[in-house]
Amino acid sequence: GAGVSQSPSNKVTEKGxxxxxxxxxxxxxxxxxxxxxxxxQGLEFLIYFQGNSAPDKSGLPSDRFSAERTGESxxxxxxxxxxxxxxxxxxxxxxLGQGAGETQYFGPGTRLLVL
Amino acid sequence: xxRVTQPEKLLSVFKGAPVELKxxxxxxxxxxxxxxVQYSRQRLQLLLRHISRESIKGFTADLNKGETSFHLxxxxxxxxxxxxxxxxxxxxxxxxxKLTFGQGTIxxxxx
Numbered sequence: 001g002a003g004v005s006q007s008p009s010n011k012v013t014e015k016g017x018x019x020x021x022x023x024x025x026x027x028x029x030x031x032x033x034x035x036x037x038x039x040x041q042g043l044e045f046l047i048y049f050q051g052n053s054a055p056d057k058s059g060l061p062s063d064r065f066s067a068e069r070t071g072e073s074x075x076x077x078x079x080x081x082x083x084x085x086x087x088x089x090x091x092x093x094x095x096l097g098q099g100a101g102e103t104q105y106f107g108p109g110t111r112l113l114v115l
Numbered sequence: 116x117x118r119v120t121q122p123e124k125l126l127s128v129f130k131g132a133p134v135e136l137k138x139x140x141x142x143x144x145x146x147x148x149x150x151x152v153q154y155s156r157q158r159l160q161l162l163l164r165h166i167s168r169e170s171i172k173g174f175t176a177d178l179n180k181g182e183t184s185f186h187l188x189x190x191x192x193x194x195x196x197x198x199x200x201x202x203x204x205x206x207x208x209x210x211x212x213k214l215t216f217g218q219g220t221i222x223x224x225x226x
Contacts, residue, residue, distance in 0.1 A: 003158075031212060042119075042201065043216040056213060091159065095212055100147045100205045101166045102212050106159040 002026070004107035006092050012113045013082055021077045021110045025094030032075050033095075033104060034059075034067060038088040046090075049075060050098050082114045117142045121202055121217035128192050129225050136187040136220045138176075138202030146204040148185045149214065150176055154198045162187075162200070172196070192224045 005024045013019050025032050034046040045059040049069045060066070064083075069075040079086055089109045095102040118141040128134050140146065148165040163171045165178050165185065176187045185202060199219045206213040 033212065033214075035214075035216075040218075042218040043203075043214075045206075045213055045215065048211055048213060050211065056209070056211070093159075098211045100210055100212055101164065103161045103164070104212055104214065106151075108158050 004092055004094055004105050006090075006107035006110050008110060009108065010111045010113075012115065014115055015084060016081055018078065018080045019082055019112065021079075021090050021112070023075045023077070023092030023094075023107060025073065025075070025092070026096075026105055027073075029094035029096050029105070030072065031095045031098045031102065032069060033093045034075070034077050035091045035093065036088045037091065037109075038085075043091065046077070079112075082112075084114050087112055087114045117204075117206055117215055119202055119204055119215055119217040121200075121220050123220050124218065125221050125223070127223045127225065130194055131191050134189050134192040134196070134222065134224075136200050136202075136222065138185045138187065138217060140183050140185065140202070140204045142183070142204060142206070146206065147212075148176070148178060149203045149205070150174070150185075150187050151201045151203050151216070152198050153201070159201070192222075194224045194226055197222055197224045 032049040035043040037043045048056040064080045067077045091109045092107045093104040120139045150162040152162040153159045201219045202217040203214040
């Protein structure tokens, strides 16, 4: 079946613009995660969704970052007034259940470059 | 603070040689432990997880609670094992999959 998909695959934007990144999880997966990987660094947790609720937003770096999930499916990560330090690969993952031992299935990522 | 360390950024071995990728973690509670792998031009995927006590593609990982380590090992490396490997403990104390990734180790297996 189809895996996790993300769009766009690449995004170049100017500093100060808003961007929206989309994630389509595997159908039926209740948990959804966003991570970020800046150049030369490991992946950082951003936010976790269980259904359409986000019980853990602790990784969002600033109030310029927000995310939502609708229909227990698609999720959108929005970055307002982008800054150059927002340049990174943004990864989405989903898992069937919410447990700590669940396998997470990753999308291909969106590579964001802020000029 | 919760932290995971992969001390080797790059690791090179020859085909057939043993390989060990190190991972040390510092966490409160008892985290679930995973190794994820990213092969060239592929997406990040699960290699193995401690809870399953499994061996995948010849790799095993032993949890040493005393040393807080979860090193990944394979007795005879193959060229197709060349990839980026991430140790990823689930944040201890959470009931969901909040993974914290190490910086990764790039493994290159030479013919």
